[in-house]
Amino acid sequence: MQARVLNIDELLKDEFKSILSFDHFITFLKERIAQESSGKKSFFLFVLEKFESNAALHGQIDPHTLDQFKEELTLLYTLLVSPLADERLTYWSLALPMSPILFYGTDALFDLMQQEQCRTVRDAFSTEENKHKKPEIAYSLIMERLYGFDPLGKNSFVRPLTDKKTGLPKYYRVHIDNRFVKLTHKVELPTLNFERIRENLTADTTWELLYDVLPLKNFIFEGFSIITITDVTIEQSLEDIKTIIINHTSYEDESYHLLLKQSLKNLIGNPNISLTLLPLMKVNNKLVFDFQNIHGSIIVDLMMKKQLGNEKILELAQMYLDKPMLLFSGAEESFNPEKFKLITDIKETGTLSYAILPITFNKQTVGIIEMSSPLENMINENVLARLETASPLIAQFLKNFSDTVNSKIESIIKDKFTPLQPSVQWKFNEVAWEYLRNSRANEPKPEIGVIRFENVNPLYGAIDIRNSTLERNRALSDDLKVQFGLLIQTLESLGSTVHLTLVNGIIFKCQNMLASLETELIDDLQVRMKDFLEIEVDSFLQHFRQSNVKTREIIALYDQATDALTGEAFANRRSLELSLQTINTSINSYLECLSQEMWDTYPCYFEKFRTDGVEYDIYIGQSIAPDQPYDSLFLKNIRLQQLSAMAGIAKLTRSLLPQMSVAMHTTQLIYINANAIDISFRNDERRFDVEGTYNIRYQIIKKRIDKVHVKQTGERLTQPDKIALVYFNQRDAEEYRDYIHYLQGQHILNNEVEELELEELQGVNGLKALRVGVVY
Template sequence: MHTEVLNINKDDCFLCQVDTCLSFNPFVEHLKERVQTEKTLKSEFYRYVLDKFEKDTCIDLNMHPEDAEKYREMLELIYSILTPPILNEKEFFWALSTPVPEKIFFSTDAFFDFHSSHHSGLHAVNMSQGELFSQRQKRFIYNLILERLYGFSTVSKNELLFAYSDPGTGLSRYYNIQTSTQFVNIKLVGDLPEINFDIIEPYINNYEGIDVLEDILPLSNFKFEGFTVITLTDITLPHAIESIRNELVNHSNNETDQYDLIIDSLKTLSENPAIEFGLLPFLTVNDKLIFDTNECSQSVLISSAKEFNLAEETFYAITNDYKLNPKPVFFRSLTDEKISKHPFLNVLKQAGIKSYGIFPVYYNKEIAGIMEVYSYQEIVFYEKLLSKLQAAIPLVAQLLQNSIDQFTFRIETIIKDKFTSLQPSVQWKFNEVAWNYLRKSNRKKKNQEIETIVFEDVYPLFGAVDIRNSTIERNSALQEDLKSLLTIIMETLTVLKKHIHLTLTDRMIYKCEEWLEKVNGFITTNDELMLDGFLQDEVNPFLDHFRKNYPNEKEVIDRYFDSLSEENGLSYTNRRNLEASMQLINTSINHYLEQAQEEVQGSYPCYFEKFRTDGVEYDIYIGQSIAPEKMFDVLYLKNIRLWQLKSMAEIARLAYGLTDQLSRPLQTTQLIFIHSNPIDISFRNDERRFDVEGAYNIRYEVVKKRIDKVLIAGTIERLTQPGKIAMVYFNQTEAAEYMEYIKYLQEENILLDDLEQLELEELQGVTGLKALRVGVNYEIALEK
């Protein structure tokens, strides 16, 4: 044990801000209590120590740290009382200090040696940046005063975390220094000041504001008596684990810095400066591993493979094989024999590495990547090293999974930014393009253009389900609502006329009658705007005046203003009913198509895109280029064409079955455009949708847009009719194929036996169109 004085403040220029007295009195008081309460054999020892203190005159003296050697016997008794007998003082970091920790006057050999050799290299980790030792001490003093005399518990604890760079290993070590104030008494000089805790609370743990407390609680009012007990604990390993955990939780660094920090923590855990670590997340694009990202730069295998030109195909084969059969692999030395069996080791040997090992890292039972352990000298990978790393492995797994998630998010962000929400059938293509774009960006090539997504030689299918006469229905609903509105206005004005005698009221009623007559006929958009102007500029201000100034008339006028609400007003009833009916039909059709799409995709992957109109339109594209991994055959095209015809019949029956639920009766028409030749489609980044490529292919789009209102040649009859499916085509071969499907569905009692073959009128730029039209059997729906 040592009685030499050690200054806690390494600058050795500190003046304590409060009156202190180094004394054994608080310890003696503690012994007296323990003698009274202790029931074991310890009580005899306590009584012996107490007797020694009471007979010694030092109990009544104010000690000086420099006089500690005079009281060595008493100090050793204190050590014996406060520490477990089994501890070795040459290994246990323990010391006694002044009441406000300033000078250490008694310490174990371990503590004394540590302080003497490491003190200048220690630096506080958990002290606020810029906080001086004097401010830290003052915070210690006020925390103790507030806790003992006011019962105010503070957040700050009497402990400090110190870091030290070991010059022998170059690795950081961390120590927790805790100060016990059990044997410190606070004596009050004068009266205890009253304080407002709401005022002082902001300053307690803020070192910059701690001086403010001196105006409220002057330190001259207090005296500290006794001594403090200081213990120092090496927490290097748990701190390394905690550092990894904090970095994962707080995300205070970018990915590269985060990897560097966590690798440093792993080196600290290993406690061996010769051991290095690498981390490699298994990032994939379309289930294929890729290794061209910042995260992969943390792997010594990847960096060595790039530096020494390991063939990319060889490297991918190695890593893919390892992913299929992951297991720990150790190479204590990289000999020629081992390199002949595992050629990838050659690039590591060229990089100067002499020992190499791989640990597979799992996240939720799925492999997330690998942790590399390597060295530039031959070492033995002891099981002790594995046990030290064991607690860190789940955190490393979280890091690797975070990288996987962030990489996936970046790919998805590029897709959403450059493209749109995508279906699984074509997602693979967008993944590849996004990855190529991201890889070029990683290589810092400026002004990169993202390549165009193109699918060549795909067969198109187009279908449209339309609400019959939707424009006429909208105009009719509008007219009925406007009639209702004008009627309410006239009724309101007529009631007001009985109580308020104004000639202007008669004129207002006259203008409403004029508008009612106009609304009964054909109403244009301009008429609608003019009527709205009449309401806003004349009717509303007129009625609002009387509502505010004639309380008796408020109720009847409120009826008019209530009718103007789009959500529940009477003057919007018919339009609401129409929109609700249309929405019910469209929602039901959309739901049907969403479910049916699973069946379609199950046979062969295809792109299925829906568009909202007054009804629902959709495009389907199917072909080899959409699913290059699966062989395409025309039988898949025939299968989806039969599905399309059958689904149109089911949609027609579905809409017909909703009739009783519709607040406004509506009917649907069903249209299919048959196009036998394959086309090319590309994704238009500006419109976030697929469009056709090439002049010939554009003709397909032109026809598609013009056939919805086409007439039968020589008539004024529309091709599309409720209860029927219309199929538009150019050549007889297309018709023959669909006639087979129609015959089959007629035998299944899904379609009626009323097939029509029709010539269609010439459209602008389009001639030679023909159509098949067949009725849908509604009876089968009614039977169900």
């Protein structure tokens, strides 16, 4: 024990009067003795006699004179600290009330306070940390003693200290006991507005408000404070982990994992151990790994290095999942070394300490913690025991991770495969709730409600790939010519080996079909040729694939050439499909951005359909977003966005031509519908459709205008490098002329605009169109 004065923050100037005195402690002892009947009473009497008999311990005391009262101070320590506490490990001291001046304490605490980097207790008192924040402990005591109001109880702090040996933070809780402090005030106490104080409890202005009405200079603190410092590294690390998990949405994925791993390292207190969390996720009840995003896993890196392949790695992981256990390098006898031989191979990576700890959530293994170190004997029972305290939190993290992945999968499914978009989700929620509310146990299920949106304005657009059908037929025809040529060569080689007349008969059929490709339409031929190749020819060749090695080698070359993924007999179709895929992927990405841009302006419903190109419907109106005021200006804005986007798509697909092995051009079509319509969700088709006889006309027109011709010339309305806008109402045409004029000024559209009358369609007449070129 040491009796000496130590000011742990010389920069801090007390704004109030702090007096060292033992009078309040002596009064406390007298009250306890009067109430005490146990064996403690005699000890209390002994301590009281020592303090009362020494006149120098009464009244105000100079802390620099306390070294002459070591016997009394030792008794005070014995009285306040458990006799079983190890003084060498106990951080305890006495201080002037509400002051950073220590005058008596354990060697451990004085040593800790004099560490150069230690600001543990200093932070608890310092006002430099926040110039606008007054000492909370002082105000907490004032509110409690003088007003009977102490909602925060500010008498302890947790502060970090970097450990010199490990370089890791250690956390200490500083507890300040003020029960032996007497509080007096120099002026009359003002009346406080406790409602206002409560409202500001969590704000930084709480103590500033009190400081304005209760200046600390008006108070006297007499007695002494007791400071106890406790190492709470484990508890604080667990609390940090809990906070990180709860607030995971506040972090980026990468920083989230790094913070969690750092907190785990702080928990185990060993900087030489690396930790990796491996969540075990399942899709369709099968184990999956995101191999690209598994970083720092020794076991996974080893398996990849051994070129085991993804399937084998998943097989081994499933084997471990079937019987999860703690695997510990250096303790191979705890598991079957043949079954888990990889653990014994870990040392090849330079890892001398290694362990795998399974983590369970509701009795299901949700992941593992992997621990590794390049040093020997780093992972021991103490490390595992500390990590075990965090296993429930880690289990929650891994479960959250798995749930997040599943939620993302569901979100993708909703976004990519079903029409359940955020703009209409609320309506589905309402109907689903009504269905749930009306459902009764042991009763027939009620009818599900109808999802309907009335009086919405539709916008339709179509991007078509010109001559895609002709290109498909051409590619198929060219590939079939290659295949029949190879087949004839194969059969001729086969005929010279097996000497069967039947071979010549099949060759004759092949030659006839090859010749017909030059004279007949592929549409009429492809079914007949497909049956011939897959039924007659393949069954014939199958016999010789199995009969002997020589014929199998002859046929193998044909089989290789007719492989759909790599063979030359599918080369033209693959090139065409790749070109089509390039165009459609680019268009879809562009439309995704367009839909988000439109939705940011006003909620609307955006639905795409895959054809030889892409078609889409957009619906906008008050019924889709009943909580947001709707105005016709939103419709005008979205029409301009659509026209501008069609020009952008035309430019985009034109720029893709150098990348395509088969040059494909696109046409752009917009249908302008003058009136609002009603739509409803069709459960059988899982999509929205128009409702009512009048509205069906809109759907009919959409389906028929893609191949409409110009009345004056007979040419197709849709042409590459141009946007066609079909309409009935001249007023709508004038509105779009304004948009076209604006985009011409932006050098997006050409200056020439064609006005066209269109041929009559079945049940539809009076159609007109505007057509304008795109500036490249």
